[in-house]
Amino acid sequence: QSVLTQPPSVSGAPGQRVTISCTGSSSNIGVGYDVHWYQQLPGTAPKLLIYGNTNRPSGVPDRFSGSKSGTSASLAITGLRAEDEADYYCQSYDSTEVVFGGGTKLTVL
Amino acid sequence: QVQLQESGPGLVKPSQTLSLTCTVSGGSISSGSYYWSWIRQPAGKGLEWIGRIYTSGRSYTSGSTDYTPSLKSRVTMSVDTSKNQVSLKLSSVTAADTAVYYCARDGGWGYNYWGQGTLVTVSS
Numbered sequence: 001q002s003v004l005t006q007p008p009s010v011s012g013a014p015g016q017r018v019t020i021s022c023t024g025s026s027s028n029i030g031v032g033y034d035v036h037w038y039q040q041l042p043g044t045a046p047k048l049l050i051y052g053n054t055n056r057p058s059g060v061p062d063r064f065s066g067s068k069s070g071t072s073a074s075l076a077i078t079g080l081r082a083e084d085e086a087d088y089y090c091q092s093y094d095s096t097e098v099v100f101g102g103g104t105k106l107t108v109l
Numbered sequence: 110q111v112q113l114q115e116s117g118p119g120l121v122k123p124s125q126t127l128s129l130t131c132t133v134s135g136g137s138i139s140s141g142s143y144y145w146s147w148i149r150q151p152a153g154k155g156l157e158w159i160g161r162i163y164t165s166g167r168s169y170t171s172g173s174t175d176y177t178p179s180l181k182s183r184v185t186m187s188v189d190t191s192k193n194q195v196s197l198k199l200s201s202v203t204a205a206d207t208a209v210y211y212c213a214r215d216g217g218w219g220y221n222y223w224g225q226g227t228l229v230t231v232s233s
Contacts, residue, residue: 002155036219038156045211045226046156051219089156091219096175098146098215103155 003028004090004101011107012080020104022073022090030071033093037066037075040087040103049088050075082108111135113212113224121206121231127199131212131224138193139164139171144215145195147186149208150226157208161215162186162195202231 005023012018022035029035035053038046048057050066053073065076073092077084085108090101117129131145138145146161160176176184185198195212207230213220 034219038220045213045223046220047223048219048221051221055218057221091156097177098158098161100148100156100158 002102003094003097003099004092006088006090006101006104008102009105009107011109012077013109014080014082016080017076017078018080018106019077020075020088020090020106022075022092022101024071024073024092024099026071028071028092028094028099029068029073035066035068035073036091037064037073038089038091040089042086046089077106080108084108111214111222113214113222115210115212115224115227117227117229119228119230121202121229122233123203123231124201127197127202127206127229127231129197129210129212129227129229131195131197133193133195133214137190138188138195139190141165141216142167145186145188146213146215146220147195147197148211148213148220149206150211151208159197159199159210160184160186162188164188164190204231207231 037050039049040046053068054066063079067074088104112134114132121127142165144161147159163173165171183200187196209226211226212224214222
């Protein structure tokens, strides 16, 4: 069982907007630790998608955005494309530990 | 461009020690302040953080480690700055330790560099 809770799956049609939630607690997200998001395509290593709650690394399309409030964070993807079909993970910190969400599989219908 | 490459045996027998090395190229491992982590992923499952080691060319805390509590008694991480390598040792392995093992670098803004991962199977 992961420290951060994500929905196992989400889906959307091309062009639509989807959100993926990441729920933590007062010992991790809620205490102020940053949340980062990763995209993992099949058979590849995870790729940093959002860092510091809301920031996109160079090269990540602005269709991807992150937010954080209280003990939760969210990843939003607008203008869904077929190539967005992947697993998405949130990550934060809990004292001296790094914690991940269980991952969310995004299916583009 | 920084690159990370994991290496080590792909097959380990139960009760033995798993040993992996992450070789860093494109920059010195101690040129900045970084956390080097090992993260694993069993087939079809999510990411599990194993632990991290801190490197800094200027800090007395360089070489300090943090491990996930569930594996702490079996994990050792170390750094060899002369070889630009980070190492992982996991003792007393069982089939539950079978996974793809990744090394990754966190500069304070998430893991922006990852190795390609290496599959380690625990089997007799």
